[in-house]
Amino acid sequence: MHEERQVIVCATRGGEGSRALQQEAVARSRHGTSLLIFVYVVNHRELGNLEEGEIPYVEEELSWLGETLLLLAQNRAKEAGVSAETVIRTGSPLAEIAQVARNYKANRIMLGAPRGTTANVFGDDEIERAATLLSDETGISVEIVRPEPLQQHA
Amino acid sequence: MADWQNHWPTNILTDQQTNMIALLASEGESLFIRQEFGYVVMLSIAAGVAILVRYIRIPYTVTLVLVGLLMSILQLPLEITISSELILALLVPPLIFEAATHLKWDDLRADLFPILLFALLGTLLSTFLVGGATSWALGLPLVAALAFGALISATDPVAVIAFFRSLGVDKRLSVLVEGESLFNDGIAVVIFSLAVGAGIAIAEGTYEGFSLSQAVVEIVVVSFGGLMIGAVLGGVVSYVILKNLDDALIETAVTVALAFAAYLTAEDFGLLFNLGDIHFSGILSVLAAALFVGNIGRINTSPTTRVTLDNFWEFLAFVMNSFIFLIIGLRIQIDRLTANIIPILVAVVAVLVSRLIVVYGLSWLHARVQPRMSIPRNYRHVIFWGGLRGAIGLALVLTFTGEIFSPAVAEDLQAMTFGVVLFTLLVQGLSMSSVIERLGLSKHEPIREEQQKRQVRVYAKRAGRQELDNLHDAGILSPAIWKAMAAVYDARIAQRTALLQDYLAEFPELEQEMVLQARTDLLRAERTAVADATRRGLITEEVQEELFREIDNRSSALDMIKANRGH
Numbered sequence: 072m073h074e075e076r077q078v079i080v081c082a083t084r085g086g087e088g089s090r091a092l093q094q095e096a097v098a099r100s101r102h103g104t105s106l107l108i109f110v111y112v113v114n115h116r117e118l119g120n121l122e123e124g125e126i127p128y129v130e131e132e133l134s135w136l137g138e139t140l141l142l143l144a145q146n147r148a149k150e151a152g153v154s155a156e157t158v159i160r161t162g163s164p165l166a167e168i169a170q171v172a173r174n175y176k177a178n179r180i181m182l183g184a185p186r187g188t189t190a191n192v193f194g195d196d197e198i199e200r201a202a203t204l205l206s207d208e209t210g211i212s213v214e215i216v217r218p219e220p221l222q223q224h225a
Numbered sequence: 226m227a228d229w230q231n232h233w234p235t236n237i238l239t240d241q242q243t244n245m246i247a248l249l250a251s252e253g254e255s256l257f258i259r260q261e262f263g264y265v266v267m268l269s270i271a272a273g274v275a276i277l278v279r280y281i282r283i284p285y286t287v288t289l290v291l292v293g294l295l296m297s298i299l300q301l302p303l304e305i306t307i308s309s310e311l312i313l314a315l316l317v318p319p320l321i322f323e324a325a326t327h328l329k330w331d332d333l334r335a336d337l338f339p340i341l342l343f344a345l346l347g348t349l350l351s352t353f354l355v356g357g358a359t360s361w362a363l364g365l366p367l368v369a370a371l372a373f374g375a376l377i378s379a380t381d382p383v384a385v386i387a388f389f390r391s392l393g394v395d396k397r398l399s400v401l402v403e404g405e406s407l408f409n410d411g412i413a414v415v416i417f418s419l420a421v422g423a424g425i426a427i428a429e430g431t432y433e434g435f436s437l438s439q440a441v442v443e444i445v446v447v448s449f450g451g452l453m454i455g456a457v458l459g460g461v462v463s464y465v466i467l468k469n470l471d472d473a474l475i476e477t478a479v480t481v482a483l484a485f486a487a488y489l490t491a492e493d494f495g496l497l498f499n500l501g502d503i504h505f506s507g508i509l510s511v512l513a514a515a516l517f518v519g520n521i522g523r524i525n526t527s528p529t530t531r532v533t534l535d536n537f538w539e540f541l542a543f544v545m546n547s548f549i550f551l552i553i554g555l556r557i558q559i560d561r562l563t564a565n566i567i568p569i570l571v572a573v574v575a576v577l578v579s580r581l582i583v584v585y586g587l588s589w590l591h592a593r594v595q596p597r598m599s600i601p602r603n604y605r606h607v608i609f610w611g612g613l614r615g616a617i618g619l620a621l622v623l624t625f626t627g628e629i630f631s632p633a634v635a636e637d638l639q640a641m642t643f644g645v646v647l648f649t650l651l652v653q654g655l656s657m658s659s660v661i662e663r664l665g666l667s668k669h670e671p672i673r674e675e676q677q678k679r680q681v682r683v684y685a686k687r688a689g690r691q692e693l694d695n696l697h698d699a700g701i702l703s704p705a706i707w708k709a710m711a712a713v714y715d716a717r718i719a720q721r722t723a724l725l726q727d728y729l730a731e732f733p734e735l736e737q738e739m740v741l742q743a744r745t746d747l748l749r750a751e752r753t754a755v756a757d758a759t760r761r762g763l764i765t766e767e768v769q770e771e772l773f774r775e776i777d778n779r780s781s782a783l784d785m786i787k788a789n790r791g792h
Contacts, residue, residue: 117789119331128779
């Protein structure tokens with residue numbers, strides 16, 4: 072019987088949360104015929120209030136960073152035999168992720184959260200609220216992935 | 226011969242007078258040359274120590290003190306005039322200015338209440354606790370003991386902040402420590418001046434008794450006045466000059482003039498405006514001016530100009546700090562310390578106990594007032610143990626020459642100050658790193674060190690592999706040996722690369738950091754390529770400047786991203 076292709080949108084920003092969700096998404100996709108969409112949203116507001124003249128350069132560098140991180144994620148997925156595409160957008164992270172999910176008719180959205188309560192792109196401890204908002208906005212189930220607890224290193 | 230001598234009307238002087246002037250001038254020149262030589266030696270030593278600390282795990286400032294101490298023991302003939310004025314009016318303003326320009330107003334405002342609580346109430350409390358304890362235990366005159374309590378209450382964060390940067394502690398902790406130190410430097414000087422004023426009044430028989438309310442009013446007026454003068458000067462310079470132009474040379478000159486002008490205007494306010502003996506806090510004036518420059522004056526400053534300004538101020542702060550800590554070492558006389566070991570021990574205990582009461586007591590009080598902003602327990606331990614003493618205490622104690630208090634008391638106070646400064650720098654300074662790590666406040670160090678080790682092993686193996694190819698290409702190695710060794714090397718490289726990748730998979734934040742660092746290196750390479758193109762005559766200097774500006778803007782954006790992501 073033909074299995075329907077699952078589309079998973081993975082919000083990527085770099086850091087431990089994003090990497091954990093990439094690994095989780097790749098691990099799940101090995102069991103099915105999934106397509107992973109790695110999304111990076113360029114949002115200069117994460118750096119606070121910037122001068123008008125600074126914004127283009129910050130966006131350019133964030134975009135450069137985003138492209139690199141997306142390619143790293145895509146290559147890892149491909150090495151694991153999983154199809155993956157990359158999308159880079161500019162604007163509000165929640166709105167852009169929702170838009171990408173709708174465009175790709177995604178079945179699931181995955182967000183990465185850091186280990187502790189460290190601030191993430193959505194603000195301190197706001198990731199659960201962001202997940203609910205995204206789910207309400209798109210009607211797509213949203214999952215939060217957290218990394219394994221830190222191991223002690225000698 | 227000095228230039229002024231050529232213009233001197235020698236025809237109206239006798240031969241004897243002319244010879245005397247020539248002799249004095251030559252002695253003056255000789256003294257000047259000897260002093261200049263002294264400063265050159267100190268600068269060279271500072272550079273040498275800066276190189277040395279790259280290989281040892283001792284903070285730069287502590288190493289400078291130890292080197293100064295060694296020079297003092299060896300009695301090296303260095304002709305350097307060390308006075309309180311030199312330290313306070315020349316060396317300290319640039320240090321305060323440089324540190325305060327990097328304090329973001331938003332960060333400072335978020336913790337302004339605890340910072341002011343520590344700086345104002347904490348310094349007052351510490352003055353009375355240390356002063357009371359040393360007066361009681363050592364029989365020092367109360368006013369002299371209070372002057373000591375004030376001067377020793379000024380904390381110096383230089384060594385601690387250096388640890389914070391290398392260990393990657395939370396920004397809030399850094400702001401709390403640096404903010405407290407910047408403000409309490411000013412407050413301590415004000416309280417010290419009051420105590421010394423009382424000492425002079427007692428000596429002259431005009432003392433009318435101590436009034437706490439009057440003292441507090443005076444502290445507030447002198448401090449607030451200093452802040453206002455600095456704010457006005459800093460505001461005018463920032464809004465009128467710095468915000469409206471973008472020129473590295475002018476902005477550097479203006480900020481240097483501002484740093485010293487803010488200090489001198491506040492300290493000599495009465496003299497400058499014919500208002501008698503009125504003076505305000507010079508240090509707080511510099512602090513306020515620098516906050517304006519750092520938060521407003523730099524708004525329209527291009528990254529290129531900012532880089533020039535930062536480099537200049539970093540260099541100036543490096544030189545001033547180096548001089549101060551070398552001077553501390555040079556001024557310490559081991560025989561005087563050993564002769565005054567009991568007063569020193571009493572002073573050390575008093576300083577530690579008072580710091581303990583101030584930090585934990587005021588943190589508790591702050592937590593009652595602002596429970597949501599309460600200072601975490603492990604931060605309190607670092608603030609307590611990180612209360613190192615340095616330049617301000619040293620500068621103030623050098624004003625005691627036996628005129629205000631008796632020579633014996635002045636010697637006691639100097640020995641106690643040098644003893645406490647040395648203790649805090651050597652014992653607290655050297656243990657600070659392990660305290661931060663034990664309290665779990667170091668974000669990166671062990672993880673980053675491990676990553677660096679793994680990375681450099683791959684880097685080294687690859688370099689070896691490259692050399693193997695070179696030996697083969699040069700015909701030094703036979704193809705058979707080269708092939709065998711290359712296979713072994715390749716296997717090792719693959720093994721090391723896998724270990725590095727595993728580590729990066731476990732700590733992905735390091736991967737992002739590597740990406741950002743590589744991008745910084747690439748932008749630097751782009752800048753070098755543009756300069757190279759100019760040298761080859763491929764582009765004009767105007768085009769070079771435009772391309773430099775663009776690359777600098779991108780570097781600046783990258784720095785902001787790094788800072789935002791905690792790298």
